[in-house]
Amino acid sequence: MKTTTTLLKGATLAALLTGAASAQTTLRGASMFDNDHAFTKTMVRFAELVEENYDGEVEFDLRLNGELGVESDYVTYLNQGVAIDYTIMAPSNMARFSPSIPLMDMPFLFRDLDHWNAVLSSDALAPLEAELLETADIVILGYTGGGVRNLVSSEPIANLDELNGHRMRVMGAPIQAQIFAALTAAPSAISYSEVYNAIQTGVIAGFENEAASIQNLKFYEVAPYVTLTRHTITVRPIVMSGKTYRDLPADLQEAVMAAGSEAGAFGRALESGEDGEKLQEMIDAGQVFVNEFEGREALLEMVVPVQDAYAAELGATELLESIRGM
Numbered sequence: 001m002k003t004t005t006t007l008l009k010g011a012t013l014a015a016l017l018t019g020a021a022s023a024q025t026t027l028r029g030a031s032m033f034d035n036d037h038a039f040t041k042t043m044v045r046f047a048e049l050v051e052e053n054y055d056g057e058v059e060f061d062l063r064l065n066g067e068l069g070v071e072s073d074y075v076t077y078l079n080q081g082v083a084i085d086y087t088i089m090a091p092s093n094m095a096r097f098s099p100s101i102p103l104m105d106m107p108f109l110f111r112d113l114d115h116w117n118a119v120l121s122s123d124a125l126a127p128l129e130a131e132l133l134e135t136a137d138i139v140i141l142g143y144t145g146g147g148v149r150n151l152v153s154s155e156p157i158a159n160l161d162e163l164n165g166h167r168m169r170v171m172g173a174p175i176q177a178q179i180f181a182a183l184t185a186a187p188s189a190i191s192y193s194e195v196y197n198a199i200q201t202g203v204i205a206g207f208e209n210e211a212a213s214i215q216n217l218k219f220y221e222v223a224p225y226v227t228l229t230r231h232t233i234t235v236r237p238i239v240m241s242g243k244t245y246r247d248l249p250a251d252l253q254e255a256v257m258a259a260g261s262e263a264g265a266f267g268r269a270l271e272s273g274e275d276g277e278k279l280q281e282m283i284d285a286g287q288v289f290v291n292e293f294e295g296r297e298a299l300l301e302m303v304v305p306v307q308d309a310y311a312a313e314l315g316a317t318e319l320l321e322s323i324r325g326m
């Protein structure tokens with residue numbers, strides 16, 4: 001009769017004898033989009049970079065097209081250490097677990113792309129990363145983003161009068177609703193997965209989003225009017241569950257961190273570079289009609305007190321001032 005050990009393959013036996021952990025690590029990621037979206041491309045690049053930087057065996061299982069839900073689901077998964085190991089996520093979708101993190105993607109935070117770049121190349125956001133790790137057990141590996149968010153609606157919105165009472169969807173963080181309420185719109189927090197239907201059925205008249213996602217999920221079919229409020233330049237952390245991260249061998253942790261930072265730079269260049277092109281593609285295809293917002297400057301003045309109050313409540317006034325001053 002054969003002994004159990006003779007049935008084991010050489011490599012497995014060696015691992016058992018040396019006490020080494022299973023050689024194979026599989027990391028599962030999730031994207032709400034298909035292969036054409038900058039988030040998916042950034043996560044693919046992240047996987048390639050980890051594989052390049054790491055000597056051991058690591059596999060990636062990236063699920064696309066919202067197969068595993070939307071970001072508001074992903075944040076729960078990452079917090080609990082189930083279903084997925086990493087993704088790209090809007091800070092405002094992590095508000096339930098970390099009240100300060102939505103400061104990163106608060107509307108009207110960045111003056112322009114240079115300001116956004118300066119903040120993301122500094123360590124200004126480190127205190128928010130620390131809070132996220134402590135309260136949500138989520139690790140930030142790098143930062144992508146760079147899309148410009150505008151109003152997207154079923155009817156045109158040319159100015160403040162037309163924005164008044166506009167029923168629009170915002171992300172789940174209270175600061176998002178507070179900002180758009182200060183602009184006299186009527187915001188409500190609705191899951192991203194329900195936005196298309198909610199506009200189609202007239203429950204809301206629009207939302208706000210960046211070109212890459214409007215195009216990828218075909219939101220223009222129900223909301224073809226894009227009003228250039230340019231209220232947000234997106235900051236999108238590449239995140240990993242703390243439970244996953246702590247289970248990785250030290251050299252894989254290092255590889256993952258380095259890859260997150262490099263993939264983030266790749267993703268920022270990609271999405272900020274593609275943003276105008278994607279909008280133009282939709283204009284050329286007759287999918288969207290774009291107009292400027294008359295009196296954008298007035299919006300800025302209306303939101304500053306809301307931003308200040310939010311930061312004060314978090315004890316983050318100094319942080320907000322330092323970001324503004326960069």
Ligand code: MAV
Pocket residue numbers: 071088089090093171192208209210213234236
């Ligand atoms: C866009 O698809 C992305 O910025 C994504 O990170 C957000 O979660 C989403 O919009 C949204 O508005 O919820």
